[in-house]
Amino acid sequence: MDSIRAHRLRSFLTLLGVVIGVASVVLVGAAIEGLGVTAEKTTSQAFGTDTYLIAQIASAGRLTRKEVADKLKRNRRIRPEDVDYLNISTGDQILYSPYQQRPEDIRYDNAVLEGGIVLGVSPDMADIRDLGIIEGRFFTDQEARNKNQVAVVGDDLRTVLFAGSSPIGKSIKIRGQDFVIIGLQEKLGSSFGRSQDNSVYIPYPVFDRMYGAGRSLSVFGRPKPATGLKLEDGLDITRAALRARFKTPPGQPDNFENLTPDSIRGFIDQILGLISVVVVPVTAISLVVGGIVIMNIMLVSVTERTREIGIRKSLGAKKNDVLLQFLLESMMVSSAGGLLGLALGALICELLASLLDADMKITIPYVFLAVFVSSAVGIISGWYPASRAARLDPIAALRAE
Numbered sequence: 001m002d003s004i005r006a007h008r009l010r011s012f013l014t015l016l017g018v019v020i021g022v023a024s025v026v027l028v029g030a031a032i033e034g035l036g037v038t039a040e041k042t043t044s045q046a047f048g049t050d051t052y053l054i055a056q057i058a059s060a061g062r063l064t065r066k067e068v069a070d071k072l073k074r075n076r077r078i079r080p081e082d083v084d085y086l087n088i089s090t091g092d093q094i095l096y097s098p099y100q101q102r103p104e105d106i107r108y109d110n111a112v113l114e115g116g117i118v119l120g121v122s123p124d125m126a127d128i129r130d131l132g133i134i135e136g137r138f139f140t141d142q143e144a145r146n147k148n149q150v151a152v153v154g155d156d157l158r159t160v161l162f163a164g165s166s167p168i169g170k171s172i173k174i175r176g177q178d179f180v181i182i183g184l185q186e187k188l189g190s191s192f193g194r195s196q197d198n199s200v201y202i203p204y205p206v207f208d209r210m211y212g213a214g215r216s217l218s219v220f221g222r223p224k225p226a227t228g229l230k231l232e233d234g235l236d237i238t239r240a241a242l243r244a245r246f247k248t249p250p251g252q253p254d255n256f257e258n259l260t261p262d263s264i265r266g267f268i269d270q271i272l273g274l275i276s277v278v279v280v281p282v283t284a285i286s287l288v289v290g291g292i293v294i295m296n297i298m299l300v301s302v303t304e305r306t307r308e309i310g311i312r313k314s315l316g317a318k319k320n321d322v323l324l325q326f327l328l329e330s331m332m333v334s335s336a337g338g339l340l341g342l343a344l345g346a347l348i349c350e351l352l353a354s355l356l357d358a359d360m361k362i363t364i365p366y367v368f369l370a371v372f373v374s375s376a377v378g379i380i381s382g383w384y385p386a387s388r389a390a391r392l393d394p395i396a397a398l399r400a401e
């Protein structure tokens with residue numbers, strides 16, 4: 001401690017590399033964990049709870065053109081009459097909603113929201129996906145059957161088209177047609193750079209009339225709470241009904257696909273795991289640089305204190321005593337750097353989280369990793385200088401100036 005205090009600037013510069021290395025590892029770890037939290041929120045907002053998706057193609061990851069072509073060839077298109085069949089055959093147990101979307105510019109007077117997303121759904125979608133309506137209401141079965149041109153909008157429309165005032169009761173234009181806003185969805189924010197508040201929900205019969213059935217439908221499903229069914233049970237019921245509808249032979253795989261929140265989370269975890277494997281070791285290189293700096297400074301320290309080592313050894317100090325002295329000094333420097341790096345990383349995480357409104361989550365494994373690695377760096381980088389000091393001949397050491 002006296003040696004460290006006697007050379008404050010040198011000691012600070014010595015542990016600076018470890019500080020930066022540990023802070024980098026902590027920041028990267030917090031960012032990766034934060035991405036996981038963000039993905040979890042996004043999945044919950046997109047699916048709700050106990051919700052699944054049925055479609056001709058439903059994949060959590062990106063598909064090649066060949067994979068898409070194979071799936072289109074093998075799987076059946078899902079049409080509005082298939083959704084009607086599901087409602088008739090299993091609607092007493094499961095809530096269903098058709099789902100299609102189109103990008104569209106939304107207009108109100110002279111204001112335009114570019115790149116809005118028009119969603120054609122059923123009234124049950126509000127319950128299926130746990131849509132939070134903070135003002136007004138969602139449309140009803142009667143309005144859907146009557147093909148009333150009503151809409152439930154996201155917060156971007158309120159901000160861009162109505163300058164933050166209430167949009168309820170006002171008319172917007174979608175593809176030249178007037179829609180009366182009856183509901184405002186809660187603000188969801190952005191996810192991975194994409195806004196989740198530019199949606200416009202309209203009754204599916206109206207969507208079908210405007211755009212046509214076109215491509216295959218997607219279908220959201222969720223077991224009714226009163227049935228006590230879990231997600232897997234509801235999915236099995238829907239799969240059995242569709243297999244019967246599509247006359248899928250026994251023993252053959254489904255000729256349609258499904259997607260659940262767990263499958264999306266599993267895919268995201270794989271991606272984040274791959275990022276961790278690649279990025280964390282690259283970040284840890286700065287710890288290696290810090291270890292080299294510690295080794296160089298410790299070698300200088302041994303040279304400066306050669307006479308001190310000679311005096312200690314001449315008074316009876318053994319090799320292990322001298323080895324332990326310099327090894328502990330190296331560990332103390334690196335451990336202090338690890339703790340300072342941990343504190344710096346936590347501070348930067350808090351600042352980034354507040355400034356960027358981002359999820360930054362410091363987890364125990366990354367804390368242990370940072371402290372363990374910094375201590376290990378101290379042992380490894382200090383071993384050679386310490387062993388060199390322990391091997392000094394006391395007579396030669398006493399002659400040193």
